[in-house]
Amino acid sequence: MSQATTHIETIEGEYNLNNYDEIRENFDWSDAKALLSAAKTGKINAAYETIDRHVDEGYGDKIALHYINEGEKRSYTFKEVKDQTDHYARILKRHGVTRGDRVFVFLPKTPECYIAILAVIKVGAIAGPLFEAFMEDAVRDRINDCDGTLLITDQQLVKRVPKKDIPSLETTLFVEDIEKEPLQPVDGDDYVEWVDWEDGLIIHYTSGSTGKPKGVLHAHRAAQHHIVTGKWVLDIKDDDVYWCTSHPGWVTGSVYGLFAPLLNRATVVIQGGRFSAENWYSLIEELGVTIWYSAPTAFRMLLSKGDLYKDYDLSSVRHVLSVGEPLNPEVIQWAWNSLNVRIHDTWWMTETGGHLIVNLPAEKIKPGSMGRSFPGIQVGILDEEGNELPHGEVGQLAVRTPWPGLMKEIWGNQDKFKSYFQYKGWYISGDLALQDEEGYVFFQGRNDDMINSAGERIGPFEVESKLIEHTAVEEAGVIGKPDELRGELVKAFITLRSGYQESEQLLEEIRLYVRKNLSAHAAPREIEVMDELPKTKISGKILRRQLKALEIERANKVKN
Numbered sequence: 001m002s003q004a005t006t007h008i009e010t011i012e013g014e015y016n017l018n019n020y021d022e023i024r025e026n027f028d029w030s031d032a033k034a035l036l037s038a039a040k041t042g043k044i045n046a047a048y049e050t051i052d053r054h055v056d057e058g059y060g061d062k063i064a065l066h067y068i069n070e071g072e073k074r075s076y077t078f079k080e081v082k083d084q085t086d087h088y089a090r091i092l093k094r095h096g097v098t099r100g101d102r103v104f105v106f107l108p109k110t111p112e113c114y115i116a117i118l119a120v121i122k123v124g125a126i127a128g129p130l131f132e133a134f135m136e137d138a139v140r141d142r143i144n145d146c147d148g149t150l151l152i153t154d155q156q157l158v159k160r161v162p163k164k165d166i167p168s169l170e171t172t173l174f175v176e177d178i179e180k181e182p183l184q185p186v187d188g189d190d191y192v193e194w195v196d197w198e199d200g201l202i203i204h205y206t207s208g209s210t211g212k213p214k215g216v217l218h219a220h221r222a223a224q225h226h227i228v229t230g231k232w233v234l235d236i237k238d239d240d241v242y243w244c245t246s247h248p249g250w251v252t253g254s255v256y257g258l259f260a261p262l263l264n265r266a267t268v269v270i271q272g273g274r275f276s277a278e279n280w281y282s283l284i285e286e287l288g289v290t291i292w293y294s295a296p297t298a299f300r301m302l303l304s305k306g307d308l309y310k311d312y313d314l315s316s317v318r319h320v321l322s323v324g325e326p327l328n329p330e331v332i333q334w335a336w337n338s339l340n341v342r343i344h345d346t347w348w349m350t351e352t353g354g355h356l357i358v359n360l361p362a363e364k365i366k367p368g369s370m371g372r373s374f375p376g377i378q379v380g381i382l383d384e385e386g387n388e389l390p391h392g393e394v395g396q397l398a399v400r401t402p403w404p405g406l407m408k409e410i411w412g413n414q415d416k417f418k419s420y421f422q423y424k425g426w427y428i429s430g431d432l433a434l435q436d437e438e439g440y441v442f443f444q445g446r447n448d449d450m451i452n453s454a455g456e457r458i459g460p461f462e463v464e465s466k467l468i469e470h471t472a473v474e475e476a477g478v479i480g481k482p483d484e485l486r487g488e489l490v491k492a493f494i495t496l497r498s499g500y501q502e503s504e505q506l507l508e509e510i511r512l513y514v515r516k517n518l519s520a521h522a523a524p525r526e527i528e529v530m531d532e533l534p535k536t537k538i539s540g541k542i543l544r545r546q547l548k549a550l551e552i553e554r555a556n557k558v559k560n
């Protein structure tokens, strides 16, 4: 290990006086619950805890949201967000939304998107946030899967909602119309539907290696996990300006872009528009961001801009976190040298509902490791029989069940849900990892064919299914090809139907077909035509592993 890396390892407690040894020793999940008003009142609603509670406790005038997008800037106090969520809630109720209904929100990253999600939760319905870049098929499949009855969207995005193909969808509301209706501020409690801890809160669709995306349903009890990890991992204090770069359509954007920071009464930054290094740095400078949560791909893109950071005053930033894909030691080193901060990796999944493996702010960081289990969480590395392996051995990354953020179910798919719990008392992540004597966990890869490109999880089956819908494609095998910037890029191997000739133009057309119908992030960046795809002898299944091995072999040849 280099000198500089050792230096990072020994930096401790720069900006935080929390005694983490004590937290680790004495932690109990009831401490998490005690942070919520529900612990005292017995009345549960996660949206109330996130917004209204702070107004009731006298913080109504504090800024809850800053929105910034290409010169446009707006801010909302907690009182204003509460009034807005009441407004949206009133309209939802007028349209007959009741407890347990699935209500989808398809909006760009704007305050209205956050407010709409909170309003859905406030009336006791289940929020289904959709990523703003989803195309028709992705939107249709998700709403259909859980029979969504109402959709909140805008005049632009509605063009990608194939309403005819979504029979359950009774009502579509436009934010443009909702915003036009006059606010009628009334006593807030009128709109809060008190629910049970086990009631559905939010549904996020995520890819596996087989089948269509699955609806991961979380319960209101997850608020306990959100608030306590917001406190100890995000390290939110009263004056913090907090920015998570993810869209609420992804679990990082809902749990750590919305719930966790606002439960801890942080001022949250919402940034519209696409990634640009200049815009990102100037946003940090302009708003004085103190806590910043992003992903390795974004950090690598900033790193590739060299000295650009020197043009900005980034000294407000005191705490940085990363999630979604392996965080390279070079990136940690870059942040330390240039921005003068440590990057704290965090590991969790859509299914886990909150952080499980973390680098707490004042603890030692080991570059290359994702950190240690969060207090109250027990990690195990298991062999194929479900037995725990000793330190240093690679096996299946597993976590002792239960914990408050753990998903409640996979919508309409009990078998899939059960498959995560095949060893008694454990949740199986599908990741491979090892753990050292100090409990630090080192990610080693996936145990299945799932692709992770720029921190986004992509199921090969979904992409393959879309590819073979194209008239020119006979068969397809899709894998993640190792990539410097994105971690992995989506690569498709295909065979062509007879009568079709390989050409640049045809391949581009096929790529655009997936992009237009599924989504941009899942469209293959590379397509390679083969005469035949490798298959298993007996069942004739396409051997993705062999395709991946081929790519890795080629990459190694280039290196040597």
Ligand code: WT7
Residues within 6 Å of the ligand: 206, 251, 252, 322, 323, 324, 325, 326, 327, 345, 346, 347, 348, 349, 350, 351, 370, 429, 430, 431, 443, 446, 452, 455, 456, 457
């Ligand atoms: C998969 C989960 C909810 C977090 C955002 C992604 C990979 C996640 C890390 C990390 C290496 C990571 C795993 C995991 N992953 N965090 N810190 N280092 N890999 O959530 O879309 O549900 O994907 O992302 O492979 O299983 P997701």
